[in-house]
Amino acid sequence: MSRTAKKSGTRARRRPGRPEGTAHREAVRVDLLRAARELFAKRDFTAASVREIAAAARVNPAMIHYHFGDKDGLYRAMLEDTLGPMMRRLQALTEEPGNAREAVPLREVLAGVMTTFAREPWLARLIVREVLAEAGPFRETFIREIAPRAGGRLPKLLRRAIEQGQVRADLDPTLGTLSFMSLVVFPFIALPIAEKVLGIRMTDAFVERLIDHSTRMFYEGAGQKQSRNASR
Amino acid sequence: MSRTAKKSGTRARRRPGRPEGTAHREAVRVDLLRAARELFAKRDFTAASVREIAAAARVNPAMIHYHFGDKDGLYRAMLEDTLGPMMRRLQALTEEPGNAREAVPLREVLAGVMTTFAREPWLARLIVREVLAEAGPFRETFIREIAPRAGGRLPKLLRRAIEQGQVRADLDPTLGTLSFMSLVVFPFIALPIAEKVLGIRMTDAFVERLIDHSTRMFYEGAGQKQSRNASR
DNA sequence: ATTTAAATTAAACGAATGTTTAATTAATGC
DNA sequence: GCATTAATTAAACATTCGTTTAATTTAAAT
Numbered sequence: 001m002s003r004t005a006k007k008s009g010t011r012a013r014r015r016p017g018r019p020e021g022t023a024h025r026e027a028v029r030v031d032l033l034r035a036a037r038e039l040f041a042k043r044d045f046t047a048a049s050v051r052e053i054a055a056a057a058r059v060n061p062a063m064i065h066y067h068f069g070d071k072d073g074l075y076r077a078m079l080e081d082t083l084g085p086m087m088r089r090l091q092a093l094t095e096e097p098g099n100a101r102e103a104v105p106l107r108e109v110l111a112g113v114m115t116t117f118a119r120e121p122w123l124a125r126l127i128v129r130e131v132l133a134e135a136g137p138f139r140e141t142f143i144r145e146i147a148p149r150a151g152g153r154l155p156k157l158l159r160r161a162i163e164q165g166q167v168r169a170d171l172d173p174t175l176g177t178l179s180f181m182s183l184v185v186f187p188f189i190a191l192p193i194a195e196k197v198l199g200i201r202m203t204d205a206f207v208e209r210l211i212d213h214s215t216r217m218f219y220e221g222a223g224q225k226q227s228r229n230a231s232r
Numbered sequence: 233m234s235r236t237a238k239k240s241g242t243r244a245r246r247r248p249g250r251p252e253g254t255a256h257r258e259a260v261r262v263d264l265l266r267a268a269r270e271l272f273a274k275r276d277f278t279a280a281s282v283r284e285i286a287a288a289a290r291v292n293p294a295m296i297h298y299h300f301g302d303k304d305g306l307y308r309a310m311l312e313d314t315l316g317p318m319m320r321r322l323q324a325l326t327e328e329p330g331n332a333r334e335a336v337p338l339r340e341v342l343a344g345v346m347t348t349f350a351r352e353p354w355l356a357r358l359i360v361r362e363v364l365a366e367a368g369p370f371r372e373t374f375i376r377e378i379a380p381r382a383g384g385r386l387p388k389l390l391r392r393a394i395e396q397g398q399v400r401a402d403l404d405p406t407l408g409t410l411s412f413m414s415l416v417v418f419p420f421i422a423l424p425i426a427e428k429v430l431g432i433r434m435t436d437a438f439v440e441r442l443i444d445h446s447t448r449m450f451y452e453g454a455g456q457k458q459s460r461n462a463s464r
Numbered sequence: 465a466t467t468t469a470a471a472t473t474a475a476a477c478g479a480a481t482g483t484t485t486a487a488t489t490a491a492t493g494c
Numbered sequence: 495g496c497a498t499t500a501a502t503t504a505a506a507c508a509t510t511c512g513t514t515t516a517a518t519t520t521a522a523a524t
Binding site for chain 4: 015050071
């Protein structure tokens with residue numbers, strides 16, 4: 001849909017040589033990034049081969065090296081291309097309030113991130129793969145730039161939420177961040193298994209219920225209101 | 233520590249032939265399972281090579297095929313060996329109450345599982361890798377036997393907890409299960425990154441605080457007690 | 465119009481992978 | 495005590511992997 005085969009059918013089974021269109025170069029780049037995104041979300045970095053990715057993009061494997069240098073370069077470009085927009089949106093959400101008195105947009109961050117995860121199924125999977133990785137082409141960038149912008153900002157947000165009385169005063173901002181991330185990210189990577197084991201189905205209505213549920217879990221938990229859980 | 237080199241130093245640099253000890257066979261099996269557990273938790277299935285695993289176990293790569301048939305067999309045996317005990321403990325915890333009136337041991341399950349995850353750092357990682365996998369040597373067993381015994385039992389437990397008033401009546405047991413798993417599993421796979429980004433350190437005291445925190449998050453959430461969060 | 469540069473392919477390359485084979489040594493059964 | 499079987503190694507095998515090269519076709523520049 002994004003790229004149009006300029007002449008004589010598809011891009012498959014071409015003879016070598018520069019193609020006729022003038023926008024082919026960009027189209028190949030985009031197709032490769034999209035194929036890489038899908039396959040790196042599905043399989044691990046090592047398990048997804050360049051031949052497989054090139055085939056999914058209907059492109060010669062050598063194009064990966066022509067456009068991105070090597071497999072690592074493709075992965076890096078893909079992850080920046082995929083995570084970048086979300087990070088920018090997240091940053092905008094968490095930096096908005098000019099005056100410190102303004103209500104911390106915790107609810108909006110939670111719902112916004114979960115909506116994004118629902119719309120782009122590969123996102124949560126790529127992030128968790130990166131969290132799980134002990135090393136890799138993107139590890140340093142992820143730790144230095146991505147993670148601080150995502151989880152790194154949350155403790156401050158939580159502290160402000162505590163000051164404003166939106167969150168209970170005895171909450172540890174760091175542990176609260178861990179729980180926040182857990183509630184927001186994990187459901188989406190568990191969905192394929194939840195479909196088989198818990199019998200859910202990933203409809204729009206379900207996603208809406210999930211977001212409402214997770215919001216309430218974060219603020220109120222699953223227990224009774226009157227907190228008769230004094231025993232421990 | 234587990235295997236004793238029977239004679240003349242280590243097992244490295246041996247000549248071919250049957251070793252002298254009579255318990256060597258079992259020792260090799262155990263060493264291979266341990267090495268596989270550590271490396272499959274660290275790297276993905278494809279990324280962890282049999283040569284690397286064999287080297288970590290100080291054993292010839294061919295022993296993997298002698299003892300387990302192939303790489304898949306080693307992975308299956310390792311995961312059964314690793315997940316089996318936890319599943320049995322979990323099953324015991326969730327099936328205990330003979331009479332339906334007995335209090336549902338939700339708190340005990342939560343703390344028990346988290347304690348196990350803290351003690352065996354590879355467990356949560358292996359599980360999440362399996363959750364993330366779209367296919368693999370263990371996928372069917374995981375979906376048919378492991379997942380139902382873990383997450384599959386929780387909805388029933390939550391329903392009973394609702395009947396007993398331990399959990400609020402309007403909680404969806406399925407969504408509650410997703411949140412429960414999220415709060416229990418995700419923090420442990422995020423620890424390595426949390427150490428760098430949030431500055432935490434994985435001490436015994438921290439684990440204790442984490443478990444208390446997660447329990448409270450599950451029952452009470454992070455919001456204020458009086459639930460002034462009427463706005464939405 | 466001709467030359468030069470860009471974009472692409474097919475084919476080959478070396479390294480690494482999972483696996484098999486043949487040789488070798490010790491334990492076991494008779 | 496001898497033959498057989500079990501447990502182990504080193505080496506080779508076929509395949510797949512990421513990458514490079516050379517050829518080829520078109521676009522762009524002069």
